[in-house]
Amino acid sequence: MDLEAAEALAAGRHHDPFAVLGPHRAGAAGRLTAIDPGADRLEVRGASGAVFVLERIAGPVFSGPVSAAIGDRSESYVLHGTGADGAEWDHDDAFRFGPVLTDFDEYLLGEGAHHRLWEALGAHRMRHEGSDGTHFAVWAPNARRVSVVGDMNGWDGRRHPMRRRGATGVSEIFLPGVGEGAAYKYEILGRDGRVVQKADPVGFGAEHPTATASVVRDIRGYGWDDDGWMETRAARNSRDAPISVYEVHLGSWRRRHDEGGRPLSYREHAEELVGYARDMGFTHLELMPVSEFPFDGSWGYQPVGLYAPTIRFGPPHEFRDLVQAAHGAGLGVILDWVPGHFPTDAHGLGRFDGTALYEHADPREGFHRDWNTLIYNYGRREVANFLVANALYWLDEYHVDGLRVDAVASMLYRDYSRPEGDWVPNVHGGRENLEAIALMQRMNTLVYGEHDGILTVAEESTSYPAVSGPAHAGGLGFGYKWNMGWMNDTLDYIARAPEYRKYHHHQVTNTISWAFSENFVLPVSHDEVVHGKGSMLEKMPGDEWQKFANLRAYYGYMWSHPGKKLLFMGCEFGQPAEWNHDRELDWEAAALPRHSGVRDLVRDLNALYRATPALHVKDCEAEGFAWVDHGDADLSVLSFLRLGREGDAPVLVVCNFTPVPREGYRLGVPRGGHWREVLNTDAARYGGSGMGQPGGRNAVAAPSHGRDHTLEITLPPLAVVMFSPG
The missing domain is CATH 2.60.40.10 (Immunoglobulins)
Structure with a gap:
């Protein structure tokens, strides 16, 4: 030799x-x-x-x-x-052993068009040429040598160097005898001459943090039993469906105090969280990122293993148990998905093969100043394929019903949070990130094309046009967009002392001027109850009674305003303190009368929203809304109608944002006869004063507010009341 x-x-x-x-x-x-x-x-x-x-x-x-x-x-x-x-x-x-990847795999990988990338790359248990073992494959085109290292070879990179596959930059090897649960990494001799050990970018499992190795997980063979759900979810996710989302951080929803305060497992969440959300009347669970991440304090928004459900709560099949349980309870599952950036941890994607492979080499394009993270090179076809395939992966392998895409604004603009001179213009000299825009359009086109009935949601905080417009017409192709303007304006308004609200009345009326420019979700998310912002209850002004009344009124306004709904966990019962990811929610407070009253209100709001077509079928259409009176700023009262399809009973919504009751308040309505009070946030069962008209009111034939009939009502203090004819 x-x-x-x-x-x-x-x-x-x-x-x-x-x-x-x-x-x-x-x-x-x-x-x-x-x-x-x-x-x-x-x-x-x-x-x-x-x-x-x-x-x-x-x-x-x-x-x-x-x-x-x-x-x-x-x-x-x-x-x-x-x-x-x-x-x-x-x-x-x-x-x-010979190679496993086919010539067709090589072709698709080279083209950046392997939509089932996870079936080619990563670690796969299989029987190959008569032996049981695991096939490993990874993309590292600039590496001088790539090896699999792990317990199976004493973490010695000389033992199992991999086979290069043509010009694709992919290396592969079949290791006989390696099975489920084996810890491994890729040891890479980079072009820069350094030797590093990296976690598998397409690995299906990982060690418990703070350990950083990938783990072989066989994700085949799960016995799905959710055909009934899958056949009906298109109707449940559509623009005319009631969509009310409960946003959850799995690590802090509830903990086991008799076992050292550990979080619930996926299977425990499948029983307890699913049962709770179903009882509360939510239609969907939105899970903050479950892709594997190294640092608990990132809440999952700095993922390292995009293809691995975090081991914190159990292995992959047990995450599937959670999804299946949700479907069995009539709940959709939306995952927070993070294609905007990734952390600089040594075992992650940064300088993966000794070069800036997944990220841009120029820090003006590749480094995120706000989060000290790296930004994907969306213009590189293999990187775009890695991300798009990941979106398809969660929908295909885990039957999730939607993806909420994090930090879209940071992806759209090259100058996002950057001073002049610290960003690189696009090829036309503009600030738009054309490659990221193309990525989102491609992702949305593919996921909607391949998975009937799913939804995608953009967390997008700018005025970028047509975020939920079709990609073929120049839009980004998302199904929905978070209405950040609504959230910012209304939270600013409701935090003001009631005597000053009349000067800011526009903050709760102007939201209608753009309410139908996109398919909107109204978000009260985790971002609003952390980092010193206080809990939703803490934001409210006044004494304790007024704080609870303000919160109930805000929820009444939110559920009656056009747009789908999203509420972060704990907000449904008025969590006293802001959210802490290291602790469970304050379930003891949830049992107290005023807190349980808020929870009963949210449950009833969900039930009314789901049962009342006028409150949801035209959430995204201007025809579903009509002002009665938006000009009563002096009294801080606004009133409007929610309208459904022909034949659907309308709903009259009246909001009183002062602590002053109003007797004999007159409003124009579109028909005469009896109007029943279908919800009152001041009801005694919610902790309110009990003022209102439980028997309803009759509309008389007298013109008012441009309508032929008038309804005279009592407005409770700091409350929202809703009426419907019949």
Whole structure:
């Protein structure tokens, strides 16, 4: 054997290890080369019984002649090692196996068009050429050498260097005997000459943080039993459906205090969280990112393993148990998805193969100043494919019903949160990130095309046009967009003392001027109850009674305003303190009368919203809304009608944002007869004063507010009341 090649193998720097290692024909016989750092003597033992002793060539590299049958791989064999201390062991030779990836895989990978990327890359349990093991494949085009390291080889990168596949930059190897639960990384000799160990970008599992290795997980063979849900979810996710989302951080929703305060597992959430959300009348769960992440304090928004459900709550099949339980309870599951950036942790994607591979090399494009993270190079086809395939992966493998895309604004603009001179214009000299825009359009086109009935939601805080417009018409293609303007204006308004609200009346009326420019979701998310912002209850002005009354009125206004709804966990019962990801929600407070009153109100709002077509079927259409009176700023009262399709009963909504009751308040309505009070946030059962008209009111034939009939009502203090004819 060539000594230079042996020395390169021994040093872990051979550029083509499969050309040397393993069995090869050598004339009429064969030759076999192997690496075993622990061996003092290494033998080849063929299935026929023949034994061949290999010669040490350089360091742990052994080589020698073998039979022609072994050389041409028609006869199986094992390697038998003997240590200096007399210990003996047998192991199968990974270098006797051929490749797994097909030419078509190579073509799709090279084109950046492998929509099922996770079936080609990552770690896959399989039976290959008669042996059980795991196939590993990773994209690292600029690496000088890539090896699988783990417990199976003593974390020694010389043992299992991988086979390069053509010009794709993908390396692969099949390791016999490696099974479920094996920890591994890729050891990469980069172009820069440094050796690093990286987690698998397409790995399906990971060790418990703070450990950083990937873990082999077999994600095949889950017995889904949610056909009934999958057949009906298109109707449940549509623009005319009632969509009320409960946003959850799995690590802090509830904890097991009798077991050291650990969070609930996926399976425990499947029972407790799902049951609670169903009882509360929500239609969907939105889970803050479950993709594996190293730092608890990032809440999952700085993921390292985009293809791995975090092990914090259980392995992949148990996450599927949670999704299936939600579907069985009539709840959709939306995942927060983070394609906007990734952390700089050493085992992550940064300078993955010794170069800026997933990120831009120029920090003006590749480094996020706000979060100290790296920004994906969306213009690189393999990176775009990695992200788009990941979106498809969660929808396909885990049956999730939608993706809420985080931080879209930061993706759209090259100058996002950057001073002049610290950003790179696009090819036209503009600030728009054309590659990120193309990525989102492609992602939305593919996920809607391949998965019937799913939804995508953009967290987008700017006035970028047509976020929920179709991609073929120049929009981004999202199903919905968070209405950040509504959230900012209304929270600013409701936090003011009632006597000053008349000067800011426009903040709760102007929201209608853009309410139908997109398909909107009204979000009261985790971002509004952290970092010193206080809980929703803490935001409210006044004494304790007024705080609760303000909060109930705000929720009444939110559920009656056009747009789908999203509420962060704990807000539904008026969590006293702002959210802390290290603690569970304050369930003791939730049981107190005023808090349970808020929770009863949210439950009833969800029930009314779902049961009343006028409150949801035209959430995204201007025809679903009509002002009665938006000009009563002096009294801080606003009134409007929610309208459904022809034949649907309208709903009159009246909001009194002062603590002053109003007797004999007159409003124009579209029809006469009896109007029943269908909801009153001041009802005694919610902790209110009980003022209102539980028996309803009759509209009389007298013109008012441009309508032929007038309804005279009592307005409770700091309350929203709703009426419907009948």
